[in-house]
Amino acid sequence: MKKITAAIFDLDGTLLDSMPMWMTCAERYISSLGMEAETALGEKLFSMNMKEGADYLRKEYKLTFSDEEIFSGINSILAKSYKEEVQFKDGVGAFLSKLKNSGTKIALCTNTDRVLFSPTLKRLDAEKYFDFIFTTSEMGMSKQHEETFLSVCDALGTAKDETWVFEDALYSIKTAFQAGLKTCGIYDETSKSDIAQIKNFSTVYCKNYEEVQKYFFG
Numbered sequence: 001m002k003k004i005t006a007a008i009f010d011l012d013g014t015l016l017d018s019m020p021m022w023m024t025c026a027e028r029y030i031s032s033l034g035m036e037a038e039t040a041l042g043e044k045l046f047s048m049n050m051k052e053g054a055d056y057l058r059k060e061y062k063l064t065f066s067d068e069e070i071f072s073g074i075n076s077i078l079a080k081s082y083k084e085e086v087q088f089k090d091g092v093g094a095f096l097s098k099l100k101n102s103g104t105k106i107a108l109c110t111n112t113d114r115v116l117f118s119p120t121l122k123r124l125d126a127e128k129y130f131d132f133i134f135t136t137s138e139m140g141m142s143k144q145h146e147e148t149f150l151s152v153c154d155a156l157g158t159a160k161d162e163t164w165v166f167e168d169a170l171y172s173i174k175t176a177f178q179a180g181l182k183t184c185g186i187y188d189e190t191s192k193s194d195i196a197q198i199k200n201f202s203t204v205y206c207k208n209y210e211e212v213q214k215y216f217f218g
Contacts, residue, residue, distance in 0.1 A: 006158035011110035013168035013188040091209025143172035146179035
C-alpha cells in the first residue's frame with residue numbers, strides 16, 4: 001500500500017457519476033416549460049457560468065423569467081436527480097471504505113451547493129467516509145485558488161506533500177498540483193478532451209476506480 005495520509009475528493013465527475021445529469025439539466029428545464037431544447041444545449045452551456053447560462057436561455061427561448069427564477073427551476077430538477085437518481089461511479093464505495101479503514105483522513109471539497117448533494121450522500125450512506133465536507137461557496141474561494149486546497153489541508157492537519165487530491169476537471173487538478181499536493185486524475189467523459197493536459201498535472205492518472213485501488217492498495 002502506498003502511503004496516503006489524507007485525501008481530498010471532488011464530488012461530481014470524480015466520486016459521483018453525475019456529470020450527465022448536469023449536461024442535460026438545461027434540456028430538461030426547457031422541456032418542462034413545454035418547449036423543445038436544441039441539440040447539445042448542455043455542451044453549449046457547460047463553459048458558461050450560471051448568469052451567462054440564464055442569459056442564453058432567456059435570449060434563445062424568449063423566456064421572461066428572472067435569473068433567480070431560472071436558477072430555481074434548474075435547481076429543482078438537479079435536486080430531484082441528486083435525491084433519487086445519482087449514483088457513485090463503479091468502485092467508489094469500496095475504495096472509500098478501504099481508505100477509511102486504513103486510517104486515512106478524508107475530505108470532500110465540491111463546487112456544488114450542500115443542499116443539492118446532501119440527499120445523495122445520505123441515500124448512499126456516504127457521509128460516514130468524510131471527516132470534513134467543504135463547499136467552495138461556503139468557503140468563499142474557488143478551486144482556481146491554491147488557498148482552497150491548502151485550507152482543506154489545514155483542516156485535516158496534514159502536510160500538503162502527504163495529501164492526495166482526486167479530481168476529474170483540468171482547472172482544479174492543475175491548481176492542486178501547483179499548490180504542491182499529490183494529484184490523482186480521474187477519467188470522466190465530460191473531461192475527455194482535456195486528458196492530455198490533465199495527465200500533465202497528475203501524479204497518477206486513472207481511468208476507473210479499479211485502477212485507483214490497484215495503485216494505492218496493490
